[in-house]
Amino acid sequence: MTTNPYAWLEDSLSTIHKANWYRSVQRLQNRPGAVVKLEGQEVINFASNDYLGLAGDERLIEAAIIATQHYGTGSTGSRLLSGHRELHQELECAIASLKQTEDALVFSSGYLANIGAIAALVGKRDLILADQYNHSSLKNGAILSGATVINYIHRDMEDLKHQLVYHRHNYRRCLIATDSVFSMDGDLCPLPDILSLADQFSSMVLVDEAHATGVLGATGAGCVEHFGCTEHPLIQMGTLSKALGSLGGYIAGSATLIDFLRNRAPSWIYTTGLSPADTAAALTAVEIVQKEPQRRDRLWQNVEMLKSLIQQSLSALNILPSESPILCLQCPNVEDVLNMAQQLKAAGIFAPAIRPPTVPTSRIRISVMAIHEPTHLQLLVTSLLRGLV
Numbered sequence: 001m002t003t004n005p006y007a008w009l010e011d012s013l014s015t016i017h018k019a020n021w022y023r024s025v026q027r028l029q030n031r032p033g034a035v036v037k038l039e040g041q042e043v044i045n046f047a048s049n050d051y052l053g054l055a056g057d058e059r060l061i062e063a064a065i066i067a068t069q070h071y072g073t074g075s076t077g078s079r080l081l082s083g084h085r086e087l088h089q090e091l092e093c094a095i096a097s098l099k100q101t102e103d104a105l106v107f108s109s110g111y112l113a114n115i116g117a118i119a120a121l122v123g124k125r126d127l128i129l130a131d132q133y134n135h136s137s138l139k140n141g142a143i144l145s146g147a148t149v150i151n152y153i154h155r156d157m158e159d160l161k162h163q164l165v166y167h168r169h170n171y172r173r174c175l176i177a178t179d180s181v182f183s184m185d186g187d188l189c190p191l192p193d194i195l196s197l198a199d200q201f202s203s204m205v206l207v208d209e210a211h212a213t214g215v216l217g218a219t220g221a222g223c224v225e226h227f228g229c230t231e232h233p234l235i236q237m238g239t240l241s242k243a244l245g246s247l248g249g250y251i252a253g254s255a256t257l258i259d260f261l262r263n264r265a266p267s268w269i270y271t272t273g274l275s276p277a278d279t280a281a282a283l284t285a286v287e288i289v290q291k292e293p294q295r296r297d298r299l300w301q302n303v304e305m306l307k308s309l310i311q312q313s314l315s316a317l318n319i320l321p322s323e324s325p326i327l328c329l330q331c332p333n334v335e336d337v338l339n340m341a342q343q344l345k346a347a348g349i350f351a352p353a354i355r356p357p358t359v360p361t362s363r364i365r366i367s368v369m370a371i372h373e374p375t376h377l378q379l380l381v382t383s384l385l386r387g388l389v
């Protein structure tokens, strides 16, 4: 007698339901913006990574249309075969110029950039020291690389040093990997201290600037610029899908690093090149980031305004310490956070509940954008207050 080899899927799903971990999608029915239509309801959008409001910008849309008309819809192959276009090179030059690095390499997503770079840089004989709250792409990249992975306590430099002292000498190469802005907390990694420890213990550093690109630093280059570490040799990863309003990811660094990755990063070599439309939109976004610092100013004004509104009326709230446009309201448990997200939605606010296993504790994640109006921020705070009483 044969048993159904897929039967376990139902059991597994029911376990996910029981633990309140079940996730489902919600349809957004118009262009990204500060106010969006979500499953038929108009809501103020605090769930987006489109920090500068560029994903719905006419100039990015126009660039994508022109690129599609000129180059077609798909890249048709790996960049090493038929998938390379002049646009890719222009985008890579523009990213390198923004990041003040010698070169850059564009991947088809940020996730693929992390997985590919880590797998290329370290292997079985090597060590990865990773912040415990790193993004899933860094975590999975580390696992896939085959290197030994040790997590250090979140942002804890004593612990990182301890791990280096006890383990570094047992391995050929060591890579320290960290988010620059932690995506589910909103705090920053202590980059100067990480770089100094890396120097002492002859280790490479990969910093994930997904939520910092276009957002932090005087010219929007990210956390590395914010901390004045631009001159330091390191591996900078970022995504084109958040403040840059498009799709794709990048690694920026020395010409040698990029040349090496072009030859060794499997998720760059064996996947189709980024589409002309996404490439052109990202290129336009990088130009806007450099030409329009007022967008970033507006974003930070909004962040400051929201923080001060929260302080005035909601000081009892458990908001995690944040140095970015990501503000997280901690909730005691999964039921409470789901209730809170539902109440906010009923009040016309879209701010998602983030639950374990994505994060250790449940929270409402609020993402501020440059295109939010003061009234949007005020309504958010009023609705949060109502949700609490």
Ligand code: PMP
Pocket: 109, 110, 111, 112, 114, 135, 137, 179, 183, 208, 210, 211, 239, 240, 241, 247, 248, 249
């Ligand atoms: N790193 C971090 C810190 C992220 O938050 C994300 C996206 N959520 C990624 C990498 C992956 O980027 P992408 O969405 O471009 O694949």
